[in-house]
Amino acid sequence: MNPSQYGGAPGPGVTYTQEFKEVLASTALQAKLPGGVLLKKGTGVLAKGTVLGRITAAGADKDKFIPYNKAATDGSQVAVCILDNDADISQSDIGASAWIAGIFDSTKLTGLDTDAKTVLKLCYFV
Template identity: 75%
Template sequence: MIQSQYNGAPGPGTVYTQEFIEVLASTDLQAKLPGGILLKKGQGVLKKGTVIGKITAAGADKDKAVAYKASANDGSEVALCILDNDCDTTLSDIGASAWIAGIFTESKLTGIDTAAKTALKLCYFV
């Protein structure tokens, strides 16, 4: 770097970039889950586009949302919605918003499978 480029002042410093991932293929026909969801703590960072299921089994985590897993047996094996922002659940439960309807780019979703597509009745995948 040439110091004279900035009239003796320090340069711009470290440049950070952020990748913007759009999971919606179209902004038509989208709808979010009214009231949002409560994500269960301890899942780390859940990325935008993660398919979400809800725990329906009795216990302390009943009605909390987790990443959809087809092999689960606590209710979260049924896809409920698709997360619309990155959420860090590492330290605590966190409220989030999620889509229940829309046109999505399937390759940009996390956890999507045939059973999830069937459960997400108002979602279309391209």
């Protein structure tokens, strides 16, 4: 950097960019789960648009949400909703908002399969 380029003042520094990921194909029809969800810690960073399942098995984690997995046996094998924002759940459980209805771009969702599409009856996928 040439110090005289900015009259001796520091330059603009490093430029960072952030990508905005929109998973909704339309904002006309959408609804979020009232009260949101409690995400179970330990999964790391979940991306906006992750399909979530709810743990229904007895224990301390009952009724917490984790990424939908049709091979699971703890209740999370049933898709319930779609995460509204990125969430870092590496260290602790956190609350988050999630959609239960809307028109979604299926190419931008994480964990979506034909079983999840069938269960998420208020969601449309394009």
